[in-house]
Amino acid sequence: MSRITLSRYLIEQTRSNNTPADLRFLIEVVARACKEISHTVSKGALGGVLGSMGTENIQGEIQKKLDVLSNDILLEANEWGGHLAGMASEEMDNAYQIPGKYPKGAYLLVFDPLDGSSNIDVNVSVGTIFSVLRCPERNGAEGDLGEEAFLQPGTEQVAAGYAVYGPQTMLMLTLGNGVKGFTLDRELGSFILTHDNIQVPEQTKEFAINMSNQRHWDAPVSRYVDELLAGKTGPLGKDYNMRWVASMVADVHRILTRGGLFMYPRDSRDPSMPGKLRLMYEANPMSFIIEQAGGAATDGQQRILDIQPTSLHQRVPVFLGSKEEVARVTAYHQE
Ligand code: AHM
Numbered sequence: 001m002s003r004i005t006l007s008r009y010l011i012e013q014t015r016s017n018n019t020p021a022d023l024r025f026l027i028e029v030v031a032r033a034c035k036e037i038s039h040t041v042s043k044g045a046l047g048g049v050l051g052s053m054g055t056e057n058i059q060g061e062i063q064k065k066l067d068v069l070s071n072d073i074l075l076e077a078n079e080w081g082g083h084l085a086g087m088a089s090e091e092m093d094n095a096y097q098i099p100g101k102y103p104k105g106a107y108l109l110v111f112d113p114l115d116g117s118s119n120i121d122v123n124v125s126v127g128t129i130f131s132v133l134r135c136p137e138r139n140g141a142e143g144d145l146g147e148e149a150f151l152q153p154g155t156e157q158v159a160a161g162y163a164v165y166g167p168q169t170m171l172m173l174t175l176g177n178g179v180k181g182f183t184l185d186r187e188l189g190s191f192i193l194t195h196d197n198i199q200v201p202e203q204t205k206e207f208a209i210n211m212s213n214q215r216h217w218d219a220p221v222s223r224y225v226d227e228l229l230a231g232k233t234g235p236l237g238k239d240y241n242m243r244w245v246a247s248m249v250a251d252v253h254r255i256l257t258r259g260g261l262f263m264y265p266r267d268s269r270d271p272s273m274p275g276k277l278r279l280m281y282e283a284n285p286m287s288f289i290i291e292q293a294g295g296a297a298t299d300g301q302q303r304i305l306d307i308q309p310t311s312l313h314q315r316v317p318v319f320l321g322s323k324e325e326v327a328r329v330t331a332y333h334q335e
């Protein structure tokens with residue numbers, strides 16, 4: 001049987017699922033950019049790409065050289081094709097305007113160009129996360145595209161995905177009808193469909209959280225993690241295993257592959273920051289993917305995809321993965 005490339009999968013989606021041709025083109029361009037980022041990341045010290053830029057992004061985080069390179073690769077790949085009305089990125093203060101010399105399109109592309117960048121210099125998996133929204137009608141408005149165009153709840157996403165740059169480079173994609181996984185065949189230079197119909201098991205014995213923040217957690221999270229740690233003799237009646245890569249893409253990828261629960265709760269370190277992860281660039285695309293694979297995602301109170309964003313760089317607490325455990329930790333918040 002012939003192998004199914006990402007391009008072929010997308011063309012088949014256009015035929016069977018009415019995926020518009022410009023959305024197909026958009027995904028192809030993002031995938032091409034991810035290949036370039038994968039190649040750049042893999043050069044490591046040989047390419048002189050490790051280390052910091054000495055600059056900070058809008059969230060006060062030190063930018064790595066690869067954060068900035070990856071951001072530029074995605075912008076350059078996507079700005080000229082005529083499929084986008086604008087872009088927004090974790091690494092840029094404001095919405096990115098499509099240069100006037102290029103045509104504009106119907107979609108908005110939102111991304112975290114290189115997630116997990118604290119892992120770059122130690123050669124641990126990192127990745128690119130992206131989300132696609134429709135640009136709202138601008139009613140003939142001229143001029144720059146404002147931040148408000150992007151502030152749509154996650155339920156409005158028409159596509160989301162991530163590339164993980166690990167032992168293999170993989171692209172995981174949802175167009176709203178399930179999740180497909182593609183592995184980069186470096187000899188062909190193509191993403192090949194290797195993981196059809198991905199399903200997150202409803203139950204799990206594995207959780208992921210940064211335990212070093214324990215003393216800062218809210219009571220429901222402390223209670224829940226205490227129960228996980230109590231194992232077989234505790235109220236949950238089973239022993240749990242813990243994993244924390246500190247790259248959300250890698251942690252979510254493990255959960256898509258074998259189940260589990262990922263948590264980055266709100267904590268009391270900085271009251272102005274309700275969690276660490278960003279709604280638009282991390283929580284929404286990952287929640288869309290996880291739900292499409294049969295899992296669940298909440299902020300402890302409500303479904304993440306239902307949150308109405310109020311700003312581009314908004315942060316949220318995140319609980320996602322196997323349904324049963326997400327439901328339990330969410331219920332503890334609501335008690
Ligand atoms: P980044 O986008 O700046 O890389 O930050 C997001 C990352 C996630 O990938 C990961 O889950 C989390 O931050 C790890 O945070 P911590 O270092 O607090 O454990």
Ligand code: MG
Nearest residue numbers: 112115116282
């Ligand atoms: Mg990130």
